[in-house]
Amino acid sequence: MEHAQFNHGLLNFLDSSPTPWHAVATIKARLDEAGFAELDEKDEWSLEKGQGYYVIRNGSSIVAFRTGKGEVVESGIRMVGAHTDSPCLKVKPNPELRRKGFFQVGVEVYGGVLLNPWFDRDLSLAGRVTVLDDAGTVKDVLVNFSKPVAFIPSLAIHLDREANSNRSINAQTDLPPVMMQVPDSDTTTFASLLERQIATEAGIGVRKVLGYELSFYDARGASFVGLRDEFIASARLDNLLSCYIGLQALLDTSADEPTLLVCNDHEEVGSVSAEGAQGPFLSALLDRWCGTEKSRVIARSMMISADNAHGIHPNYMDRHDENHGPLINQGPVIKVNHNQRYATNSRSAGVYRHISDELGLPYQTFVVRSDMGCGSTIGPLTAGNLGVTTLDIGVPQLGMHSIREMTGTEDGYTLYRVMQAFMQRPQIF
Template sequence: MKKNLIPDFLLFLRNSPTPFHATQNLKSMLESAGFEQILEKDEWSLKNNGKYFVIRGDSSLIAIELNRAVSENTGFLAVGAHTDSPCLKLKPNATKERFGYLQLNTEVYGGVLLNPWFDRDLSIAGKIVYKTKTGQIKTMLIDCKKPLAVLSSLAIHLDREANKKRSIDKQKMLSPILAPRSEGSNFQDLLISEIKKKEKIKTGLSLLTTDLFMYDTQAPAVTGMNDDFVSSARLDNLVSCFYACRALIDSKPSQNKLLICNDHEEVGSQSYIGAKGNFFKDVLGRVCKTPELYSRAIASSMLVSADNAHGLHPNFPERHDENHRPIINSGVVIKINNNQAYASNADTCSIIQNLAEKRKIPIQYFISNNEMACGSTIGPITATALGVKTVDLGLPTFAMHSIRELCGVKDIYSFYKLLLELYQEDLD
């Protein structure tokens, strides 16, 4: 197994504070492996043995590897993941002044576990659209990197019940402190300075719009007494994006392969770059060229929806079904929900189980406690939209949707190996 799998992943996490950055880093990985970028607006002339990728909206990506001619008997092995993670985003009018402090005005993105965001050194990253002095409109990504703001807790002396019943008012309490208010404190100037620094522009630009995210500056880390865990923000779901991309790149030529990394999964996928949009369907239709070949390709294909699973927390074992308790570092998790929150079924599970047994990859199963609501993934969305058979699987994880999540090193290797073998296996 490749020794640099973990260090490369930690670097990817650190350099991917937003879906935009994650997509750019996936693009760099693919280009280094010989994949060619193609544009949706152009005419496509795809070749056998060709390797391509398409980006939509700067934060969703599809990679294509054609090892066989697309014909009536040709299917695809596709792995789907998502580039976004729950977080705090900045509103358009991003600052406000209160009681002598300059504060940031945030909106909650997705189902964030909010308490861990307090008392962290936060920075800002995302997309900026600006106009040059010649009237050109340009887009760039920024990452301020340094700690800029803190969402400070109220001291225990001022809230004696904080450890018993802390309730977070999202409008009132989620305004990180950026600076004491003074003549030198201007947030827009900070953003313009980032543009000038990156683009080497001295004068003559104006800020038009932004799409900015807050993130924790604490670096990803391997942790535990025996280096058993990876601790970081955005493990859900950059762990799947990164290792699916690595598996695609490292796999031997066999069947036709796809990698789909959508944005907006954490907020319902309902956008032109989300799984409910037409991105995947449109790209696959153009690859297959005719409706007949498209329909037959779908019938011969399988999608692996790769997203994190809830590992059994030793302090809260009652939250899991007693017969389905995934343990970190005990294997990849196949996720099942008979109410179709996950798209796995007996046929697709058997394909994974059989391959895992042949390759000696440990497998676990997750199904919800009947008293607990179940989350969902892009799996059922894509299976419904395309009619493609699908399995949901992922890594067991603690503290999902926190600013600091935890997964297992052994599981990462098992996950990568399973995706690699799936891409290399002839499933026809």
């Protein structure tokens, strides 16, 4: 895949994936097109050599893999991991708020959201809705309003003179978005709005909305930014960019070696769920693929945990260690933390550096300042659960956990090229 094609495909992937459920649906469509077969965890499996398969759990996590043409116990598995979720505002179960003719909805903060940028944005709404349809069947439906339907207006500076120097945000009272104006006699429910949207979008008659998992998102699509188009700005770059890189690498490799991509939900809230990285999803799949030889397979395998890194901010350069401030468009970032917030060790980092050197591609290293706390990824969780050698790496970005983030146009493609070479490598260790 060429550089321009890669980046245009990335923008399309970001725009079609406003929620983890939509991201998995987008990944599934790409895998189906490439000839991968879907497996159901409830069924018996009969895996064939040289074939591609995928498994979806909860609609928001997916594992896709190629079995390889040889014996998996002899070659190990080249694994890549990322996550499908991003910090956002999710709609509460009983959300209706009517104030002075405004119809608003209550929201819950999901993950470590940078809240200030959510104000004064055109917001849309998407997610999964569980309904009882006209046939009396309980089913899940994906919903995406796909246009601006809400707005969180800031309080004018005339009414808050300290807004620029001393403003705090109350997540309960300051964040409910405005969706429309209604008369005092209005009895509209949020569920009824969903029923109409489902009828319009999916053509399904709904007897009752039984539940939903919906989040607001920036209605503006992903775009190139900069006088030379050297940046990409979008919502959910953390971490759909890594999902896209891993998917593209998997699709563009041969079927010779065993390869695997796992995209987990719930990383932003700790990964403790049935489909999260701290849950049994990946381990259970490997049990069924590798059987009693699983421990031998793991000993020959390696995981690349891909999650975006903190690029150095030109206005806040003192927030980085002076020797470990990654620059945008200067290469992917190997993330190191000896307290195991990242799973990188000298061996896994060495493999990545060696492949990059062979390809003549750049890389950087990030270590958090010694007087600051360090974030984490699915890397240590996956390494701890499986016992697999793991590398934590990511594309440098700015505005992490904001409603709109920024990366460079070079780094994602560089990581894709190294990842593709990693997946096709006849021997890892």
